[in-house]
Amino acid sequence: MNFRTIQPMxxxxxxxxxxxxxxxxxxxxQSPKQIQAALDSALTRFKNxxxxxxxxxxxxxxxxxxxxxxxxLVTPNGKVYTAGDVTSQVSIQSISKVFxxxxxxxxxxxxxxxxxxxxxxxxxxxxxxVSVEFSQKALGGPEINPLVxxxxxxxxxxxxxxxxxxxxxxxxxxxxDFAGRPxxxxxxxxxxxxxxxxxxxxxxxxxxxxxxxxxxxxxxTDIYTEQCAISVNARDLATMAGTLANAGRNPVTxxxxxxxxxxxxxxxxxxxxxxxxxxxxxxxxxxxxxxSGVGGGIIAVSPGKFGIAVIAPPxxxxxxxxxxxxxxxxxxxxxxxxxxxPQVSGKR
Ligand code: DON
Numbered sequence: 001m002n003f004r005t006i007q008p009m010x011x012x013x014x015x016x017x018x019x020x021x022x023x024x025x026x027x028x029x030q031s032p033k034q035i036q037a038a039l040d041s042a043l044t045r046f047k048n049x050x051x052x053x054x055x056x057x058x059x060x061x062x063x064x065x066x067x068x069x070x071x072x073l074v075t076p077n078g079k080v081y082t083a084g085d086v087t088s089q090v091s092i093q094s095i096s097k098v099f100x101x102x103x104x105x106x107x108x109x110x111x112x113x114x115x116x117x118x119x120x121x122x123x124x125x126x127x128x129x130v131s132v133e134f135s136q137k138a139l140g141g142p143e144i145n146p147l148v149x150x151x152x153x154x155x156x157x158x159x160x161x162x163x164x165x166x167x168x169x170x171x172x173x174x175x176x177d178f179a180g181r182p183x184x185x186x187x188x189x190x191x192x193x194x195x196x197x198x199x200x201x202x203x204x205x206x207x208x209x210x211x212x213x214x215x216x217x218x219x220x221t222d223i224y225t226e227q228c229a230i231s232v233n234a235r236d237l238a239t240m241a242g243t244l245a246n247a248g249r250n251p252v253t254x255x256x257x258x259x260x261x262x263x264x265x266x267x268x269x270x271x272x273x274x275x276x277x278x279x280x281x282x283x284x285x286x287x288x289x290x291x292s293g294v295g296g297g298i299i300a301v302s303p304g305k306f307g308i309a310v311i312a313p314p315x316x317x318x319x320x321x322x323x324x325x326x327x328x329x330x331x332x333x334x335x336x337x338x339x340x341x342p343q344v345s346g347k348r
Pocket of ligand 1 (some may be wrong): 127228
């Protein structure tokens, strides 16, 4: 063999080696030991934080153990890291809004949400009625998003299905595919919220009155309330986030749950509005698309690197888990998760 035949073979071998090396790289190019250490350290640092309080406007949430504190991280190669309590379940609450939005985009196309609901931050609380008033067509049209209650109830109303059962199954199955196991509803939480959600019923009616919801607003609010009561642990949530981090393919089960091309839009809305009126502060600190729920969970996504979730029920004034924010920020910083971090390229 002369140089001419050996050289291309060497390039080919180098390319294969590089591909193998790259696909085997764990989150943020950290070793499994470093990833585990980042989770353990966040657990130790923040487990004694006592700020915040359980949500109590849904009576069943006030009864949840405020000491639950679990961290889970899933990498695109399907490795799951955990620290603390990752088996206790809480209700998913507003985190479900991400997956119902994704369901609608999958079913009705990428423009469906933008055109009907909007993708702008309201700068107001998640259950604001004033933001609905400002969104009326006469005042400029959709200026809300599918992660606040008004937009989320509208998104639920858009999920295709001939009957309530069909719509519900479509939503629940989709959540289960993201989590990689069949999820179920916490009946106590569902009943508790259904008995006290007059404000959301009013929001659903207003969205119907203003033409955002086309049909059956009461059914939409009821299904939305049920999706918020889906039971999850930190590991489920991290797998859901890990699926978004992995271009829509569940890294644990291997199932392509949503189209890769629809993922960036979902992440963009999470970045814009995932932590409500604290979304800007959160993005400034972490750069991570994320979503909180009043059950105490937060998910965050570092695209191509990891999905992370923390459950810790006490919330701050904006409705976001205090300890979950601290823990995710700490782990992500340790692992280089911020997608806006300086990238070295070109001549220096
Ligand atoms: O509709 C509600 O008020 C609740 N089911 C969900 C709100 C929520 O999770 C806000 N999140 N931080």
